[in-house]
Amino acid sequence: MVGSKLRFRVLCSLLAVCPLVSAMGAAPVLARVDVTAVGATFSSLQAGGAPDFGLTIDLSSNPASDDPKDLVITLPQGLVANPLAAQRCPIDAFNADACPAASRVGTTSVVAQIEAPLGPQVTASGDVYNLVPPAGEPARLGVVVRPPLASPQRYQVAVRLRGDRGFVIENSMSGLERTAGGLPIRIQRIQLNLTGQVAGKPFLRMPTACRRAEIAVAVRSWDEPQVTTSRATAFTPSGCERLPFRPRLSGVMGAPGATKLRSHVPVTASVISDPSDAAVAATTVTLPLALGVDLGSLQKLCQPDQFAADACPADTRVGRARLASPLLEQPLELPVYIVQRPGELPALGFRLFGGAILGRTRLGGAVTNVFEGLPDLPLSRFDLTVDGGPRGLLQAVSDLCTPRTRRDAQATFAAFTGVDVTVATPFAVDGCPAGAGAPVARTRYRIVEGLAVSRLGRAVLTLRVSASRPLGRATLALPREVAPLRGSRPIVRVDGRRLGRRALVLRGRKLELRITRPGRTIEVRWAGLRASRALAGAVARGRRAPLTVRLAVVEASGERRAFTLRVRARKL
Structure with a gap:
């Protein structure tokens, strides 16, 4: 405000209009700062990669007496920095401009006009540091700008993961200076550059979805802080087909004293993944047939408005979720509630970074839980536990400790890259008494x-x-x-060996593979297919409704397994 008043007095004295303005009682002119341009550059657009990132923000003031005060940079879901990849600088060291070199994660430059007669345009450079964040914050950055012939200017950037806004990353910097070295300045351009890797470790991570992503910049001014102006720029990651996707499923059910028929059974399902892989966008987990839902436990439900407000009653809590990520020093522990879904079965739900993750429940022989809208974040492990005990949600529909207990679980994982993976694995049983027969070994599938x-x-x-x-x-x-074209045959390989035409028997939409030499891998590529007009139109419009593909296999031992695969069609 001091710089604003000084410029106004100089202008009035030069034009000799101050008395006239005062006498006329002219209405005040609303001041504002505009974001005139935003530009983003990446050293690589590889999905899931760790590129160097540059952001340029051009500003203008109208009238010129106003100045930018607060800056909010919103990064899209998936474009995240790992605060644990670089050393963290304590706040006291940052305020003394004494951060260690190992905490430096980028650079900055600011172009400003000195507001004085014949005042030059100056460029001040600086550095960006990884700071020790306050309690409750996932990360915090520190920006030091060093104007020529003036004291350094320091700004802290608060980082928030906004689950309530689609898991975007909000970076806020407040209190931009209006003077440098005692002279009023007007900031015209801000350049921020972040390094993709620090000491050989990935610091930045690109989204793992190859679709348009947007970076938005909003600014508020000193004289009119209630006015916000914004502008955005977009980019599209590429190379999703080169990004691996290797999720695994494991699980355990039962506890001492909780394995008999109709016992309330604690169950933990775990998803293990490599944080460098594509992230899981949706998951469908079908529990073993030995488990069912105790309908009596559904008498007390968290209502949708309570869940949205993060105010579910304590007696609707049915378990917990544990989330481990390389972005977090310690895994997150989250309560899981049973939530009413109008017109549907009640479902499991939990809150994550201010956002709601609410599943869907399907019953029909086995209990299936579906979670969609998961965030594009690097995870190493996710455990979902449903508690046992008198109010337990799940119960055993057979004795869990018999050798023939149906322990197989199945999960389908949908990646942000568009790949779908189905895995089948037996759950372990905890709490079986000594002398219980060993469970029959089951085949694992991917x-x-x-x-x-x-x-x-x-x-x-x-x-x-x-x-x-x-x-x-x-x-x-x-x-x-989908239907096969007349005369079409797929290419099929078993352990790398291609099957001949006589081994492929096609009847309508059903293909039988007669394998003379059993193998552990079957690969199918079927190019001679025709999609319905409705499906082709839906895919062209960007819709990816899952389709049902059924697979039945007979193991060399004679054991039979059947899978219902949910495949999401994508653009060819």
Whole structure:
């Protein structure tokens, strides 16, 4: 404000209009600062990569007496920095401009006009540091600007992961200076540069979805702080097909004294992933057939408005979630509630970074939980535990400790890259008494499926089945929205060996694979397919409704397994 008043007095004295303005009682002119341009650069657009990142912000003031005060930079979901990849600078060291070199994660430059007769345009450079954040904050950055012939200016950037806004990352910097070295200045450009790697460790991570992403910049001024102006720029990551996706499923059910028929059973399902892989966008987990829902436990439900307000009653809590990420010093521990869904079955839900993750429940032989809208964040492990005890949600529909207990669970994971992976694995049982028979060993499966559809209706199905034991036969049924072209045959390989035409028997939409030499991997690429007009149109419009592909396999031992695969069609 001091600089604003000084400039106003100088202007009035030069034009000799102050008395006239005062006498006329002219209405005040609303001051504001505009974001005139925003530009973003990346050294690489590889999805999930760690590129160097530059952001340029151009500003203008109207009238020129106003100055920028607060800056908010909103990064899209998935464009995150790892505060644990670099050394953290204590706040006291930052305020003394004494941060260690190992905490430096970028640079900055500010272009400003000195507001004085014949005042020059000056450029001040500086550095960006990784700071020790206050309690409750995931990260904090420190920006030091060093104007020529003036004292350094220091700004702290508060970082918030906004689950209530689609898991975008909000970076706020407040109190931008209006003077430097005692002279009024007008900031015209701010340049921020962040390094992709620090000491060989990834610091930045690109989104793992190859779709348009937006970076928004908003500014408020000193004289009119209630007015916000903003501008955005966009970019699109690429190379999703090069990003691996290798999620795994494990689980345990039961506890001492909680394994018998109709016991309330604690159950933990765990998803393990490599943080450098594509993130999981959605997951569908089907629990073992030995488990069912105790309908009596659904008498007390958290209502939708209570869940949205993070105010679920304590007696609607049914478990806990534990989330581990390389971005976090300690795993997050989150309460899980059973929540009413109008017109649907009650579902499990939890709150994450201010956002709501609410699943869907399906019953029909087995209990299935579906979670969609998961954030594009690097995770190493996610555990979801449903408690047992008198108010437990799940109960045993058979004795869990018999050798023939149906312990197989199945999960389908959808990646942000568009890849779908289905895994099947037996859950362990805890709490069986001494002398209980060992469970029958079961085969573990990993299935990667994909369906690409062109605008004209051409479709290509890919499937890779990996099993821990040899497979002797398989049958694949296409979804009703897809049909084979006349005379088309897929390319099928078993352990790398291509099957001949006589080993492929096609009847309508069903393909039978007659495998003479059993193998642990089956690969299918079926290019001669035609999609329905409705499906081709939906995919062209960007809709990715899942389709049902059915797979039945017979192991070399004679054991039979059946899978219902949910495949999301993507653009070819």
